[in-house]
Amino acid sequence: MFIHMKSINKVAVIGAGVIGVGWTTLLLAKGYKVNLYTEKKETLEKALAKVSAYLVNLKNLGMINEEPESYITNLTGITKIDDAIHNVDFVIEAIIEDYTAKKNLFKLLDTQLPQDIIIASSTSGLLMTEIQKAMIRHPERGVIAHPWNPPHLLPLVEIVPGEKTSKETVDLTREFMEKLDRVVVLLRKEVPGFIGNRLAFALFREAVNLVDEGVATVEDIDKVMTAAIGLRWAFMGPFLTYHLGGGEGGIEYFFSKGFGYGANEWMHTLAKWDKFPYTAVKKVLEQMKEYEFIKGKSFQDLSRWRDEKLVTIYKAVYKEKCNS
Ligand SMILES: NC(=O)C1=CN([C@@H]2O[C@H](COP(=O)(O)OP(=O)(O)OC[C@H]3O[C@@H](n4cnc5c(N)ncnc54)[C@H](O)[C@@H]3O)[C@@H](O)[C@H]2O)C=CC1
Numbered sequence: 001m002f003i004h005m006k007s008i009n010k011v012a013v014i015g016a017g018v019i020g021v022g023w024t025t026l027l028l029a030k031g032y033k034v035n036l037y038t039e040k041k042e043t044l045e046k047a048l049a050k051v052s053a054y055l056v057n058l059k060n061l062g063m064i065n066e067e068p069e070s071y072i073t074n075l076t077g078i079t080k081i082d083d084a085i086h087n088v089d090f091v092i093e094a095i096i097e098d099y100t101a102k103k104n105l106f107k108l109l110d111t112q113l114p115q116d117i118i119i120a121s122s123t124s125g126l127l128m129t130e131i132q133k134a135m136i137r138h139p140e141r142g143v144i145a146h147p148w149n150p151p152h153l154l155p156l157v158e159i160v161p162g163e164k165t166s167k168e169t170v171d172l173t174r175e176f177m178e179k180l181d182r183v184v185v186l187l188r189k190e191v192p193g194f195i196g197n198r199l200a201f202a203l204f205r206e207a208v209n210l211v212d213e214g215v216a217t218v219e220d221i222d223k224v225m226t227a228a229i230g231l232r233w234a235f236m237g238p239f240l241t242y243h244l245g246g247g248e249g250g251i252e253y254f255f256s257k258g259f260g261y262g263a264n265e266w267m268h269t270l271a272k273w274d275k276f277p278y279t280a281v282k283k284v285l286e287q288m289k290e291y292e293f294i295k296g297k298s299f300q301d302l303s304r305w306r307d308e309k310l311v312t313i314y315k316a317v318y319k320e321k322c323n324s
């Protein structure tokens with residue numbers, strides 16, 4: 001039998017990059033013990049410092065009640081993977097987006113871990129069915145729990161089972177993610193890129209195309225997103241947005257006579273690339289150097305600015321989940 005929700009209190013996070021640090025911060029903030037693993041000591045030290053900084057930020061933003069130090073006592077940084085996964089109740093993988101690396105890791109974890117320990121991948125779009133091919137003993141415990149960056153602030157987690165993932169694994173992973181106050185979407189069908197990234201990249205492909213076509217600069221395209229589309233999408237998805245866009249006639253009018261009907265005149269002009277053309281990417285990279293807002297700001301400055309904005313929006317949209 002698998003481990004039951006009530007007994008999950010220590011989690012191993014494998015990978016100490018952007019997402020491993022975000023998962024670790026979230027888990028600590030929700031009262032869990034965390035073993036954070038990465039092989040290199042210097043990478044680990046940088047990651048531990050980032051987790052501390054993120055917890056200070058969460059405290060300043062009123063997202064946690066206790067002093068950051070009280071959460072940090074539940075964190076252990078480890079550079080030996082056998083030690084990191086010893087006596088844990090759940091494992092989150094957050095290593096590089098590469099099938100070979102993930103399959104090697106899942107193979108190792110599957111041979112080392114007791115059969116009742118779920119292994120959840122953070123992958124942005126790879127398929128668990130493919131990763132499970134490397135799991136000899138218990139592939140049924142492999143699942144995808146795809147977070148959104150930064151995981152300690154954006155609530156969505158997309159759960160994607162592979163062909164061999166058991167219903168129990170899905171149910172327990174969903175329960176755990178809901179205990180972490182995540183907004184969980186369970187995909188009914190395995191598809192690369194899942195839902196969020198497919199939507200995000202369909203839009204991003206057209207954004208790059210508009211730069212390539214010379215229609216607008218990267219900064220102006222971002223303004224279109226933040227001054228209109230993105231504002232609405234913070235609390236309404238595309239279907240509700242266009243249902244309202246259809247006026248009293250709703251989504252039916254939208255498609256039959258409204259904007260959705262009119263768009264049939266020009267949808268064929270959208271980019272149809274299946275890879276980003278190098279010439280287009282080159283233009284984007286050049287224009288990013290001229291992006292006024294980011295000039296003179298470090299990654300830390302921008303991350304802090306992003307997190308403050310995210311918390312403000314989160315508190316407005318998810319008021320019921322916030323204690324301040
Ligand atoms: N960065 C993002 O916005 C998001 C990323 N993800 C996914 O999360 C996973 C991690 O992404 P990031 O944290 O951005 O990557 P990252 O490159 O920032 O961190 C990767 C971590 O894995 C470690 N690592 C690299 N190769 C390894 C190997 N062969 N074995 C074990 N550890 C290894 C690195 O030391 C580092 O700690 C990826 O699958 C990514 O697609 C998911 C959501 C958002």
Ligand SMILES: O=C(O)[C@@H](O)C(=O)[C@H](O)[C@@H](O)CO
Pocket residue numbers: 123124125147148149150196197200
């Ligand atoms: O956008 C996010 O936060 C995530 O959904 C991602 O997966 C990352 O954007 C990136 O890894 C997309 O490939």
